[in-house]
Amino acid sequence: MKLIDRIQDFADELTTIRQDLHAHPELGFEEVRTSGIVAELLQGWGIEVHRNIGKTGVVGVLDGKAPGRTIGLRADMDALPIVEQTNLPFSSTNPGIMHACGHDGHTTMLLGAARYLAETRDFAGRVVFIFQPAEEGLGGARAMLADGLFERFPCDEVYGLHNRPGAPQNQVRVVPGIAMAGADFFDIHVTGQGSHGARPQESRDPVIAASALVQALQSVVSRSIDPLDAAVVSVTQIHSGSAYNVIPGSAVVSGTARMFTDAVRQRIRERIKDIAQGVAATYAVEVEVDIRNIFDVLENDEALSGAFADMARGMVGDENVALGGRPNTGSEDFADMLRAVPGAYFTIGHEGTALLHNAAFTFDDSILPIGSSLLARLAETRTAP
Numbered sequence: 001m002k003l004i005d006r007i008q009d010f011a012d013e014l015t016t017i018r019q020d021l022h023a024h025p026e027l028g029f030e031e032v033r034t035s036g037i038v039a040e041l042l043q044g045w046g047i048e049v050h051r052n053i054g055k056t057g058v059v060g061v062l063d064g065k066a067p068g069r070t071i072g073l074r075a076d077m078d079a080l081p082i083v084e085q086t087n088l089p090f091s092s093t094n095p096g097i098m099h100a101c102g103h104d105g106h107t108t109m110l111l112g113a114a115r116y117l118a119e120t121r122d123f124a125g126r127v128v129f130i131f132q133p134a135e136e137g138l139g140g141a142r143a144m145l146a147d148g149l150f151e152r153f154p155c156d157e158v159y160g161l162h163n164r165p166g167a168p169q170n171q172v173r174v175v176p177g178i179a180m181a182g183a184d185f186f187d188i189h190v191t192g193q194g195s196h197g198a199r200p201q202e203s204r205d206p207v208i209a210a211s212a213l214v215q216a217l218q219s220v221v222s223r224s225i226d227p228l229d230a231a232v233v234s235v236t237q238i239h240s241g242s243a244y245n246v247i248p249g250s251a252v253v254s255g256t257a258r259m260f261t262d263a264v265r266q267r268i269r270e271r272i273k274d275i276a277q278g279v280a281a282t283y284a285v286e287v288e289v290d291i292r293n294i295f296d297v298l299e300n301d302e303a304l305s306g307a308f309a310d311m312a313r314g315m316v317g318d319e320n321v322a323l324g325g326r327p328n329t330g331s332e333d334f335a336d337m338l339r340a341v342p343g344a345y346f347t348i349g350h351e352g353t354a355l356l357h358n359a360a361f362t363f364d365d366s367i368l369p370i371g372s373s374l375l376a377r378l379a380e381t382r383t384a385p
Helices: 005-009 011-023 032-044 103-120 140-146 206-217 219-224 262-283 302-316 334-340 365-382
Strands: 048-053 057-063 066-076 124-132 157-165 172-174 177-180 182-191 231-240 250-259 286-295 298-300 321-323 343-350
Touching: 005 011, 005 103, 005 365, 011 032, 011 103, 011 365, 032 048, 032 057, 032 103, 032 124, 057 103, 057 140, 066 103, 066 334, 066 365, 103 124, 103 157, 103 365, 124 140, 140 334, 157 334, 157 365, 172 302, 182 206, 182 262, 206 219, 206 231, 206 250, 206 262, 219 231, 219 262, 231 262, 250 262, 262 286, 298 302, 298 334, 298 343, 302 321, 302 343, 302 365, 334 343, 343 365
Parallel strands: 066 124, 066 157, 157 343, 172 321
Antiparallel strands: 048 057, 057 124, 172 343, 177 298, 182 250, 182 286, 231 250
16 A cells, blocks of 8 residues: 555554544534544644534634645544443443444544645645534534535535445445435324223223334335335334333334435335324324434535545555445435535445444554545645646
8 A cells, every 4th residue: 555654654643542532432512522632633733723613513724835626524523322342441431422433533534634734735725624523313514514614614525434344454435426325214103092901992002003003114115115226214213101001192113214315215204104194093093203304315426436536546556446336225414515515425444343333343543544645635636726
């Protein structure tokens, strides 16, 4: 590999930063310590810093040696409500919160790129470093956009990255076009009439209705979506009752839907609502459906994806670059930024048997200089007028 020498020189310092962030994880919109560290480091390197964008987001602005284009580079900062089970010496010190998705690594990689670019300024144009809060389903990208992210810091292109445990070590992958699914979250509230468990005839049982609802929702994809259009509907929560001998008065069924087009999203929503109303009539209960767009479909610019892959080959080698492949049914709110500004989102493979969002997940620090080098080189090549 032909990574940037200067970034490799301070790779150990990046590891120290990453492990410190890992030990002090913060949930979405609560990244006060994390964003403070980010802002202080950027300022120390002579980068113009803007705080509190999208509540806890940070933006750094760095001008190059001559006029040129503006490139945005984005990393997410938030952690997850997971009890860590890695037994690492730098495990989470915040009970019930863990960096189980690599956001500590993404933040560190962008900091590494920012440090190098601030030292060298060997580029034309401007680089905008975007440190985003609340990626994990809380709308951090939308919060930054609502705060005028790209009006205040206009970008010609924007790029983001994610680590990928279980993929070939050091493999850099970018999927042109549709790369990740959109996602809705849903809550279906079932209201019936409670009674003594020994006298069910006096109830309108929401548990029976909720159970039927869960079964019926399995038909949404299998019977209402074209087999050539990939989609997922998963019920992930059922809440009802508090005693063995009481039929409760209400139940809540919750879950997620994933899709790759807005038309499929709309069809799924229609069918969930239709099925819910049918269950309401069948079991003489009231049903209220709340469906929320949490993630848009992530679509990479095809030309920019190809240009990124070409650049990456020169750094990590042809054998370590994959252009194309199947879209991921996972979701990522960088999709909202890509709807505003063209760009691409890529992944870096690394060692590890535990997948993302797992209490045993570990980040491979050896990919830190790879991510930092790729982001830095993107800035140097894409800002040229």
